[in-house]
Amino acid sequence: MVSEFRAAFALISILAWLLLTGHATPSDIECLKAIKSSFKDPNNYLASWIFDNSSICKFTGIECWHQDDNKVINIRLSGFGLKGEFPLGIAGCASMTGLDLSGNSIHGNIPSNISKLMTYITSLDLSSNQFSGEIPADLANCSYLNVLKLDNNRLAGHIPPQIGLLNRLRTFSVAKNQLTGRIPIFRNISFPAGSYAGNPGLCGKPLPAC
Amino acid sequence: MLFTNCFFHISMLTFQLWVAFRQVSGNAEGDALYALKSNLGDPYNVLQSWDPTLVNPCTWYHVTCNFENQVARLDIGDAGLSGQLVPQLGELRHLQYLEMYNNSISGGIPREVGKLKKLVSLDLYVNRLSGPIPDTLGRLHTLRFLRLNNNNFSGHIPMSLTTINTLQLLDLSNNQLTGPIPVNGSFKYFTPISFANNPLDPLPASPT
Numbered sequence: 230m231v232s233e234f235r236a237a238f239a240l241i242s243i244l245a246w247l248l249l250t251g252h253a254t255p256s257d258i259e260c261l262k263a264i265k266s267s268f269k270d271p272n273n274y275l276a277s278w279i280f281d282n283s284s285i286c287k288f289t290g291i292e293c294w295h296q297d298d299n300k301v302i303n304i305r306l307s308g309f310g311l312k313g314e315f316p317l318g319i320a321g322c323a324s325m326t327g328l329d330l331s332g333n334s335i336h337g338n339i340p341s342n343i344s345k346l347m348t349y350i351t352s353l354d355l356s357s358n359q360f361s362g363e364i365p366a367d368l369a370n371c372s373y374l375n376v377l378k379l380d381n382n383r384l385a386g387h388i389p390p391q392i393g394l395l396n397r398l399r400t401f402s403v404a405k406n407q408l409t410g411r412i413p414i415f416r417n418i419s420f421p422a423g424s425y426a427g428n429p430g431l432c433g434k435p436l437p438a439c
Numbered sequence: 440m441l442f443t444n445c446f447f448h449i450s451m452l453t454f455q456l457w458v459a460f461r462q463v464s465g466n467a468e469g470d471a472l473y474a475l476k477s478n479l480g481d482p483y484n485v486l487q488s489w490d491p492t493l494v495n496p497c498t499w500y501h502v503t504c505n506f507e508n509q510v511a512r513l514d515i516g517d518a519g520l521s522g523q524l525v526p527q528l529g530e531l532r533h534l535q536y537l538e539m540y541n542n543s544i545s546g547g548i549p550r551e552v553g554k555l556k557k558l559v560s561l562d563l564y565v566n567r568l569s570g571p572i573p574d575t576l577g578r579l580h581t582l583r584f585l586r587l588n589n590n591n592f593s594g595h596i597p598m599s600l601t602t603i604n605t606l607q608l609l610d611l612s613n614n615q616l617t618g619p620i621p622v623n624g625s626f627k628y629f630t631p632i633s634f635a636n637n638p639l640d641p642l643p644a645s646p647t
Contacts, residue, residue: 349630349631
C-alpha cells in the first residue's frame with residue numbers, strides 16, 4: 230500500500246518536473262533525428278544517437294540545459310567527418326545557444342533564414358567545411374552572437390555590412406574564403422587582420438583601403 | 440626523577456588533547472552537513488547514512504570527498520527533501536558541486552554560500568526557494584553552472600553575477616525576479632532563455 234503510494238507520488242513528481250523544466254521536448258528529439266538523417270557519418274561518431282525514448286542528453290556531442298531534460302543547449306560535432314548539407318531540422322532545437330560543426334565536410338549554402346533556425350545562438354562555428362555561396366545577411370538578426378567562425382570554407386561575395394550591428398560579437402573570422410568587398414564596420418570592436426586573411430579581394434580596415 | 444615523570448605526563452596529556460582536537464576540527468565539514476540534515480525533512484531516509492560520530496563525512500552516501508578527505512560534491516537531487524538550507528553550507532570550503540535540484544526545499548539561499556570559493560556547479564533548480572538571489576554569489580569566481588530556475592526567487596538579479604567570467608550556463612527562468620536584465624560582463628553570453636517567465640524588465644530591442 231505504502232509502496233504504491235510512493236510509486237504514484239514519484240510518477241506525479243516526475244511528470245510535474247518534466248512539465249516545469251522541459252519545453253518543446255518532442256521537437257528537440259526531432260531536431261537530433263533531422264541532424265542524424267542529414268549527414269553521412271562514415272566514422273560512426275553518431276552511433277550513440279539511438280532514438281528509443283531514453284534521454285538524448287547523453288548523446289555524443291549533445292549538452293542539455295539540465296540533467297536529462299531533453300532540452301539541448303549545445304551541439305558540438307567538430308571533426309566528426311560528417312558529409313552533407315546544413316541540417317534545416319536543427320530549428321527544432323529551440324533552446325540551442327551553441328553550435329559547432331567545424332572540421333567536417335559539409336557543403337552547400339549557409340541557410341538564408343538562419344536567424345529563424347537558431348534565434349538564440351551565441352556561438353556558431355562552421356569553420357573548416359566546404360560551405361559555398363554568400364554569407365547570409367540574416368546572420369545580423371542573430372543578435373546574441375558572441376562568437377562567429379566561418380573561416381576556411383568557400384564562401385564568396387561580400388560580407389554583409391549588417392554584420393557590423395552584432396553588438397555582442399567578440400570573436401569573428403572569415404579568413405580563408407573567396408570573399409571580396411568592404412569589411413564591415415563594428416561599433417564597439419574591431420577584429421585583427423587575421424580574421425580576414427586568405428581572401429582574394431577584401432578591403433577596408435584593418436586591411437588596406439578599398 | 441620526579442621532574443622527568445611530571446614532564447612525561449604533561450607531554451602525554453598535551454599530545455592526547457592535540458589528537459582529540461584534530462579529530463573534532465577534522466569533523467567540521469561533517470558538523471556542517473549534519474546541521475543541514477537537521478534542517479531538512481527526509482521522508483525517504485536518503486540521509487540515513489549521515490552519522491556524525493564518524494571521523495569525517497567521506498563515507499556518507501551522496502557525499503564525495505577529494506584526496507584530502509574534504510567534501511567536494513554533495514549530490515542530493517531528486518531526493519524528496521523538504522525543509523531549508525543552512526548557513527553552515529559555507530563551511531564546505533572545498534565544495535565544487537552542490538546538487539540539490541528537484542526537491543521541496545523552501546526558505547532562502549544563505550549568503551554564506553558565497554564563501555564556497557571552489558564551487559563549479561550550483562544546482563538548486565525545481566524547489567520552493569524564495570527571497571533574493573544573494574549578491575554574495577558574485578564571489579564564486581570558478582562557477583560554471585548556475586541553475587536556480589523553477590523556484591520563487593524575487594528581487595533583482597545581482598549585478599555581481601556578471602563578474603563571474605567562468606559562467607557557462609545560467610538558468611534563472613520561472614521565478615519572480617524583477618528589475619533589469621544585466622547584459623554586461625559574462626551576461627553577454629546569455630539569452631532570453633536564461634531569464635524567461637520572470638516579471639523582469641524587457642530587454643531593449645536590438646538596433647536594425
